[in-house]
Amino acid sequence: MLNKADFEKVLRPVEMAESLPPVCYVDETLFDREMDQAFRGGWVSVGRLDDLVVPGDYLALDVGGTPLVLLLDSSHQLRAFANTCRHRGTQLLPPGRGRCKRIVCPFHAWTYGLDGALLAAPRMDDAVDFCHADYGLVAVPAASRAGFAFVNVDGTAPPIDTWLGDFEAVHSPWRLGDLITASTREFEVRCNWKIFLEVFNEYYHLQKVHPSTFSVYYASPDPLDKVAGNFSTQFGEHRGVSSTGKVDDGTGPLPPLPGLSGRNLRGTRYSWVFPNLTFAASIDAVWIFEAIPLTPALTRVNMTVCFPQASVEQADFATKLSAYERRMEAGLAEDIPVIETQQLGLSSSLARAGRYSPGYEPSVHAFHRWIAQLLSESDDG
Ligand code: FES
Numbered sequence: 001m002l003n004k005a006d007f008e009k010v011l012r013p014v015e016m017a018e019s020l021p022p023v024c025y026v027d028e029t030l031f032d033r034e035m036d037q038a039f040r041g042g043w044v045s046v047g048r049l050d051d052l053v054v055p056g057d058y059l060a061l062d063v064g065g066t067p068l069v070l071l072l073d074s075s076h077q078l079r080a081f082a083n084t085c086r087h088r089g090t091q092l093l094p095p096g097r098g099r100c101k102r103i104v105c106p107f108h109a110w111t112y113g114l115d116g117a118l119l120a121a122p123r124m125d126d127a128v129d130f131c132h133a134d135y136g137l138v139a140v141p142a143a144s145r146a147g148f149a150f151v152n153v154d155g156t157a158p159p160i161d162t163w164l165g166d167f168e169a170v171h172s173p174w175r176l177g178d179l180i181t182a183s184t185r186e187f188e189v190r191c192n193w194k195i196f197l198e199v200f201n202e203y204y205h206l207q208k209v210h211p212s213t214f215s216v217y218y219a220s221p222d223p224l225d226k227v228a229g230n231f232s233t234q235f236g237e238h239r240g241v242s243s244t245g246k247v248d249d250g251t252g253p254l255p256p257l258p259g260l261s262g263r264n265l266r267g268t269r270y271s272w273v274f275p276n277l278t279f280a281a282s283i284d285a286v287w288i289f290e291a292i293p294l295t296p297a298l299t300r301v302n303m304t305v306c307f308p309q310a311s312v313e314q315a316d317f318a319t320k321l322s323a324y325e326r327r328m329e330a331g332l333a334e335d336i337p338v339i340e341t342q343q344l345g346l347s348s349s350l351a352r353a354g355r356y357s358p359g360y361e362p363s364v365h366a367f368h369r370w371i372a373q374l375l376s377e378s379d380d381g
């Protein structure tokens with residue numbers, strides 16, 4: 001098991017730190033604590049919700065093992081509720097997206113409004129002191145920032161803007177809130193959720209794993225930005241290419257995001273909103289990944305590719321989009337075998353903590369510090 005000394009090594013400055021102990025990638029008890037403290041105790045992204053457009057549009061999903069319904073209420077406000085009936089607990093809506101005027105329980109037809117209020121409960125007249133107002137759906141704090149939706153399952157996290165700190169200010173040139181979802185894909189990877197996010201946020205593996213795709217694009221990345229908030233971000237200037245995001249099929253890239261200027265027109269910002277949202281904000285597109293932990297060694301990933309409105313409206317957008325999709329497929333096909341192999345190595349009883357390449361893996365270290373702090377705080381309790 002872990003002790004305080006293991007965490008202290010992670011908390012050192014990156015040049016001296018050790019990586020998270022391997023047990024953090026395989027142990028069921030630690031996984032449960034991560035679900036409790038990071039996924040239910042914090043603000044967690046549930047992705048882009050640009051398809052929640054009219055009142056009653058909903059998304060039913062699990063966050064930290066807790067089934068939730070996210071919906072737009074009649075005033076177009078984002079709301080989240082436990083996806084659990086207040087009568088005898090039936091799950092109200094199956095996972096997925098849809099549209100409803102009311103939420104009707106499939107068991108005994110208790111019926112809830114879009115504000116979570118219990119509107120109808122048939123044949124309850126004999127129940128003494130039964131008051132509809134006492135049996136509304138359990139509400140969960142929900143907020144949207146920069147086009148992403150966030151929920152805090154247990155309601156104990158600080159306000160969303162305190163949680164995100166500088167996040168919106170740092171990313172304002174990319175105008176994330178205005179982007180349009182052009183492509184989505186869901187897949188599973190046989191690794192711990194942290195591993196999937198880590199590989200996306202380090203430049204160290206590019207030469208070995210992506211020798212002819214992504215590695216050719218970057219010179220040395222900038223140092224990690226000093227930011228307040230539960231995220232890390234690192235900018236990498238490109239080496240002589242305007243877009244890292246498309247295969248070279250002879251077609252030109254889509255136009256740059258309209259808010260970019262200066263160096264932001266010559267590089268990609270890799271950002272990681274702890275625990276589970278990461279994206280590459282590049283010149284012409286933004287790639288977004290959400291990691292959804294299923295077990296310590298299995299992760300579902302939601303990938304989303306976004307572009308500005310002007311790009312989506314181009315006549316040849318569908319053709320150009322495919323060049324971007326193929327580039328990311330090629331990158332994932334290189335990453336996934338290696339991170340699944342990493343999971344196998346970390347599962348060994350002889351695995352040990354390692355060290356970081358300070359210039360190329362500072363985001364991984366920043367995230368490990370975040371997790372180490374979280375898990376060691378709970379050790380105190
Ligand atoms: S469990 Fe939902 S109405 Fe009975």
Ligand SMILES: [Fe+2]
Nearest residue numbers: 199209210335
């Ligand atoms: Fe990679």
